[in-house]
Amino acid sequence: MTTATRSRFWHSDGRRLSGLATLLLLLPFFAIIAFVFIYPLAQLLFISFFEPKPTLDNYARVVANPVYTRVLLRTLWTAMLVTGLSVILGFPVAYYMSRVRGALAALVGVCVILPLWSSVLVRTAAWSFLFQREGLINSALMAVGVTSEPIKLLYTQGAVVIAMTHVLLPFMILPIYGTLRSIPNDYMRAAAVLGATRLRTFTEVILPLSMSGVASGSLLVFLTALGFFITPALLGSPQELMVATLVSQQIREVLDWPFASALVGVLTLFVTLLALIFSKTLRFDRLMGAQT
Amino acid sequence: MKPALDRGSLALGAYVYTVLAFVIIPLVIIIPMSFGQNDHLEFPPSGFTLKWYAEYFTSRGWRNATWLSIQVAFLTAICATLIGTAATYAMVRGRGQLASLFQILLIGPIIVPHIALAVGLYLFFQTIGLSGTVPGFVLAHTVLALPFVVFTTAAALGKVDANFEAAAMSCGATRWTAFRLITLPLILPSVVSSAFFAFIISFDEPVVSFFLSGVRQKTLPRRMFEDIEQNLTPVIPAIATLLIVLSVAILLGAYAMRSRARS
Numbered sequence: 001m002t003t004a005t006r007s008r009f010w011h012s013d014g015r016r017l018s019g020l021a022t023l024l025l026l027l028p029f030f031a032i033i034a035f036v037f038i039y040p041l042a043q044l045l046f047i048s049f050f051e052p053k054p055t056l057d058n059y060a061r062v063v064a065n066p067v068y069t070r071v072l073l074r075t076l077w078t079a080m081l082v083t084g085l086s087v088i089l090g091f092p093v094a095y096y097m098s099r100v101r102g103a104l105a106a107l108v109g110v111c112v113i114l115p116l117w118s119s120v121l122v123r124t125a126a127w128s129f130l131f132q133r134e135g136l137i138n139s140a141l142m143a144v145g146v147t148s149e150p151i152k153l154l155y156t157q158g159a160v161v162i163a164m165t166h167v168l169l170p171f172m173i174l175p176i177y178g179t180l181r182s183i184p185n186d187y188m189r190a191a192a193v194l195g196a197t198r199l200r201t202f203t204e205v206i207l208p209l210s211m212s213g214v215a216s217g218s219l220l221v222f223l224t225a226l227g228f229f230i231t232p233a234l235l236g237s238p239q240e241l242m243v244a245t246l247v248s249q250q251i252r253e254v255l256d257w258p259f260a261s262a263l264v265g266v267l268t269l270f271v272t273l274l275a276l277i278f279s280k281t282l283r284f285d286r287l288m289g290a291q292t
Numbered sequence: 293m294k295p296a297l298d299r300g301s302l303a304l305g306a307y308v309y310t311v312l313a314f315v316i317i318p319l320v321i322i323i324p325m326s327f328g329q330n331d332h333l334e335f336p337p338s339g340f341t342l343k344w345y346a347e348y349f350t351s352r353g354w355r356n357a358t359w360l361s362i363q364v365a366f367l368t369a370i371c372a373t374l375i376g377t378a379a380t381y382a383m384v385r386g387r388g389q390l391a392s393l394f395q396i397l398l399i400g401p402i403i404v405p406h407i408a409l410a411v412g413l414y415l416f417f418q419t420i421g422l423s424g425t426v427p428g429f430v431l432a433h434t435v436l437a438l439p440f441v442v443f444t445t446a447a448a449l450g451k452v453d454a455n456f457e458a459a460a461m462s463c464g465a466t467r468w469t470a471f472r473l474i475t476l477p478l479i480l481p482s483v484v485s486s487a488f489f490a491f492i493i494s495f496d497e498p499v500v501s502f503f504l505s506g507v508r509q510k511t512l513p514r515r516m517f518e519d520i521e522q523n524l525t526p527v528i529p530a531i532a533t534l535l536i537v538l539s540v541a542i543l544l545g546a547y548a549m550r551s552r553a554r555s
Contacts, residue, residue, distance in 0.1 A: 036434075
């Protein structure tokens with residue numbers, strides 16, 4: 001260590017903090033993350049590899065048993081379906097949000113942001129009521145004459161997909177809205193001046209430029225959907241578990257910690273790997289910027 | 293420019309408001325249900341009563357759960373704001389040591405599924421006796437709220453010129469005095485709004501609370517989960533209505549803070 005760097009560690013120069021002060025200010029953050037985040041996850045990983053003895057058996061059970069591979073595939077498929085639905089429903093809303101001004105913009109903004117800050121349980125309870133046997137959706141379907149008998153909606157995978165899309169939609173809309181807002185209006189005017197129709201401006205200017213937002217939103221929705229617990233637990237069928245509900249069942253009913261830990265390991269490693277690969281795409285700062 | 297109301301715009305508008313109806317109707321429809329007289333949920337509700345609200349406010353179980361959630365959320369807001377603001381200040385004003393480690397650890401709680409953290413903490417807190425305790429909930433929720441606090445305060449802190457503090461310090465102020473008298477007042481609206489968000493993140497947090505709740509110490513989301521799972525009585529819409537009102541109030545508060553930050 002040279003004298004200069006040593007003095008930088010001990011002394012601040014007015015603009016920059018000293019290294020010591022930086023470390024002290026960061027200490028609580030690193031301590032709580034290490035103690036309440038890293039350690040408990042590491043302990044689960046340890047259990048998954050070392051209990052009852054050093055082994056890969058716990059992971060082998062996840063992939064070898066068709067019951068569990070079906071759970072994994074169902075989780076993947078549900079997450080993809082929710083992501084796809086969110087793009088289809090969310091993109092036009094984000095586009096509209098980026099075009100309108102004034103009171104309309106405020107109205108759309110409130111509709112998108114309010115659900116984000118209201119409890120997942122409130123939203124799941126609402127769907128639970130809507131999907132009931134005598135619920136509003138069944139009454140509506142019977143009134144229109146689509147069906148004469150109430151259809152079983154609650155405790156189906158369809159209910160889970162619809163409610164999850166409802167919960168996760170803002171996470172798709174906000175990043176897309178963020179990128180759309182960052183496209184300068186001049187681009188659209190330039191395209192119009194050059195004779196492009198509005199459709200052509202949309203497909204050749206706006207759509208390609210908004211793809212980073214679509215990718216960012218899709219990744220966020222997909223990764224969150226993979227580990228979703230509350231909605232599948234309350235609206236899904238016990239015969240159609242997803243990874244999170246299977247983990248909960250293994251811990252609370254079967255008490256099989258090594259196997260549950262391996263499931264958590266598979267889920268966490270998969271999600272983290274995807275997040276690392278696409279770390280450039282995930283723009284959390286932008287999401288928060290739009291959100292708050 | 294073409295007239296705004298052509299067929300394409302109309303179709304887009306119709307589609308967008310249909311989607312927004314899908315987003316908002318489930319939240320809105322639950323409000324009138326809380327005033328229905330019947331024991332089972334129905335729409336449209338028959339009659340008008342406040343008995344479900346009365347039941348919520350007088351029931352011991354609901355009261356305890358609500359009080360626990362308020363305590364936990366209040367303490368989480370304080371802890372997350374203090375720890376998050378200190379760390380953000382170190383990152384923005386420091387020399388960039390540990391910056392990449394900080395960033396990775398910061399997005400960790402957003403990326404890692406809450407079920408994984410919940411199960412890990414369930415095991416860990418049981419062995420050290422923190423399960424179902426206020427400190428246990430606060431620690432867990434602080435981790436979940438920290439990224440949001442840091443993002444909010446980092447945006448505000450980045451806009452404060454480092455020379456302000458340097459000037460104060462060249463006039464003899466200590467770093468702490470310079471921060472307290474110059475930087476903190478400038479970023480205060482953002483700090484307060486991040487505390488609001490930390491509060492609501494903790495107050496609504498369902499997954500970690502689900503696993504950390506004991507038989508006696510249950511947070512409000514955990515109590516609601518049990519009620520929805522077993523029998524959906526109109527107490528749930530009553531609580532949901534109160535929670536929606538709370539969300540609106542907190543959002544308005546946070547926005548008021550932010551518009552003060554801008555002006």
